[in-house]
Amino acid sequence: ISGLPYSSIDFLLPQVGDYVLFGTYIIQLYTPLNWFGTYYRLIQSAFVDMENMLALLAEQKEVKRSSDESFELAVILTDAVFCLCVCVCSTEVLRDVTFTVEAGQTVALVGPSGSGKSSILRLLFRFYDPQSGWIHIDGQDISKVRQSSLRSYIGVVPQDTVLFNDTIGNNIRYSRVTAADQEVERAAMAADIHARILELPQGYDTEVGERGLKLSGGEKQRVAIARTILKEPQIILLDEATSSLDTQTERNIQASLAKVCANRTTIVVIYRSGCVMLC
Template sequence: MKFVKPYWKQIFITVIIGMLKFGIPLLIPLILKYVIDDIIGAGDMTAAEQLNTLIWLMGIVLAVFLIIRPPVEYFRQYYAQWTGNKILYDIRDQLFSHLQKLSMKFYSSRKSGEIISRVINDVEQTKNFIITGMMNIWLDMFTIIAVIIIMLTMDPWLTLIAVALLPFYAVSIKYFYSRLRDLTRKRSQALAEVQSHLHERLQGMNVIRSFALEEHEQKEFHKQNGNFLNKALDHTRWNAKTFAVVNTLTDIAPVIVIGVAGALVIQDVLTLGTMVAFTAYMDRLYNPLRRLVNSSTTLIQAIASMDRVFELVDEKYDIQDKPGAGPYRHPRGEVIFDNVSFSYENDQEVLKELNFTVKSGETAAIVGMSGGGKSTIMSLIPRFYDVSSGRILVDGKDIREYQVRSLRDRIGMVLQDNIIFSDSVRFNILMGRPEASEEEVIAAAKAANAHDFIMELPDGYDTYIGEQGVKLSGGQKQRVAIARVFLKSPEILIFDEATSALDLESEHLIQQSLFRLAENRTTFIVAHRLSTITHADKILVIENGKLAEIGNHEELIKKQGAYYNLFQVQQLD
């Protein structure tokens, strides 16, 4: 209702226009009754008078249907769809804003395909709730009430017979729809799983082909698709039972009315025109009821989808600004880990009581065996995760005292696998600072040793580079990512295995860029090849989440401890 509230005027106008749309056809049975009883059955009128009256009546009726009805129909459809689409826009807009605030912990336990399914498919279903639940149901209720009132004015007893089956209709609706919501939710979840599976496989198509796994993956997709089919068929079976029972009730009622009305006409208790009009109104009474069955199905599906949408909306933020948190002003870049421990949810500790200081402008390299917690340390500095205990100080202040956005604005990251978006090279560099000028973009690219290869691309900086930068080599993607950080010009830099997957030539070019970028900035480097970090002011050796050694290259080599052993393993001089 929070999303609906801004558009209540449009919804109200749509319902009023809808009443006109549904109200005009309600005149037809009355016109039919008048033609049969008062024109054709009028004994005191000549044939010419009857024909003349009929022509005048048809002229007025046609004028109503040709002049009033079309604009009413147009505006009713337009406002209904306009309102539904605007509300969908607002929901998706807020959902995307919400998704950007959720922590990496949330994304580490969710499949991106399922999230996409909720934002696209399930939000689309909520449109049905708005159009059906907020508009159509009220119009159908209005039609039913209007028809019953008109029928009561013609014959109260026959009206009671006409509505006698309504209680059975209500009971059957309640019985069947209590389970339909659960079945619809399971069906939506199964569809989300198919979408998630498909999304992952499309991203990993090169792996599937390189291992010749097409047949295996076909079987895996068959399982996912089969699960959705089973859930869809369960839903369909129950839905079919609902329609079978409810539509039988709505079909029996007119038959009963025709039988009773026919007997009354034979006994001269009821006029033929009234019987014909009553039978026509039975159609107008039970058609909205049938629509309500369809609407109920639509609403159940929409509500099940809305459950999934608002379950996502209700996800709590793990990382958010504390009350009174301030901006990170006048940054120098000193970073202190003060007795920091960390674990992912209920898992065992990844980091244990880390204590170290990296002064402003220093370069600190973090080394150790895979799985030791090096990348986790890098994720804690920009608050992708919060520490389990202890604290991280930046410029003497706990990072939780800063506004998250202002802290991250002063941190630049170059990762092993940087995300490159399916847009132009210029767009990807501008993500460092969207308001930057063309000259600044080119300067950043030159500093990152990227300008030359960019100019060789078909459209230079305007070249579209495909999803995940598929048209660029690994080294070229890294240089675009580094150009992005140059443009951002942060005080704290994080290089997480930034050159580990590159050939020697690319690594050399990128090392040049990284050295240039790190000048006079506090820099953290996670490196696999120890030869690339011998220049670091501090080298931190992490073993099983603990700080095993700290010092510069010469100090640690002399110590002949963990770092020395790692260095010997790599057979470096």
Template structure:
């Protein structure tokens, strides 16, 4: 019960802005109070049972002591024991009484230990989703070409990918676009080997990812996610998380490549500035640049950009996109995107729909097909063309339908 109350408290604190947006302080207080009421009930029951044990234990010990001392006194009166014997009996009883007096405390500790052990064994008994095979080798990377070969994957009964096949050649840039729920993010999870496909094979440089170690796979890929998770530590620590043991010079070099060094230099404490819970002291664009610097510092053979700019404003998006393009030059790059304007320069664009690749080709080729990609492009073009939806930077976000972005 106390764990549930603590969870609700942390949840409310982490989402304090949402709580304030909706004037829900009283609601969250009531939720926490409900959880605490359950904790109070359990605490009272625990204390009551402990008190009963202590009272019973004390009564039994007191009665025993009284009987023993009475019998000792009777034997002295009858001449069977001396006063010295009486003192010795009293000393022995006192030595016996002290350990017995701890029985209540030991009982409570044993009960708590049993509960903790049950939780621990329950955690240990949780099935492992992905496990390396015995003696599995590390991934040997030579350029970082990616192959998805007839990949099928489902979350339980919900089928997500249905025979997805594509290749990202060494040093090339391939983008994946499609409606929400089409399976784009699942592809990134399979690439990181958070899951193994139920059918088909995912390969890097010809090696089946299911047959190599997870650690070596993840060491090969640098990711810039849509939602950058940051630790409540310094900005230098968060950047350095990309490669543990990095020197300060390496962290600063990565910051320069991600174009965040000037921002950090203007902070009062520089790289020692604490970013707050989940990076709440930084804007969306600043957090994305930290994520880019973190990925650069990792020095990966493959870059994965998972809708890295979808939540940013148009001007920040363009700046971030330029940084992404610069750092991923000559490296194998897989881009998962919602805004089509960010992928028009990709060597190949894959259009995913209902778990299948329905179209593929360059930006110009897909516009000429007049299929799903063309519909998505037209829809996004219209949304920026409507009055009130143009912030003055639409040309930066949505270039004209050519193979090169508009300047």
């Protein structure tokens, strides 16, 4: 190098463009390598989800459709008869339970937690079948009718209300999607939540958030009650329907439910006898 002229030595020294070129090549090399790690993680996550999906598809139905499930349930509401001898999930939950609920009658199932009150409602909805015994509605065995027709006659207000990430109006309309706005508002009035909805920024178009996180527990329960009122079922199941409400709201809703449940067969599940007002 010492023998070269000064201009030649200056040419051999790194220039600014050389650093830029080197940096560009390094970025082009490391960016695909970085994406390889991301894709590998996504592929591993997809394999785990696929295993869970295949395990879910391999699950056997607890309630299987029998070959004689060929006719629709026709309810004239002469009576609803329950005669049960039940073992659920290989654990004896109910045994030698026999009772009859007449048409238009309201019956309360009162007892401590774990005594099988909600299990009776699930059996009536046919989420699973009793290992022995039977359930008749208006003289028809519910195991012999289509599940869709059976559930079309039943409205339930659950203890744990599940709401969709949609407007509060659509959440109420879920029980009857063809209902008009006026019918939704009447159902909300009967559930004592109409005034609270009007206080919201967008009224019935207000988003409730994932699983209804923007609403309080009492408001979610009143939305569930409005759903049931909108469906206008002939059989109503109330699974601790006012457990998340204050005393005044509970009394208002119980008064509304007393009107809604008139001339309808109603089964109320409660854990304390002081709540029995509909009966």
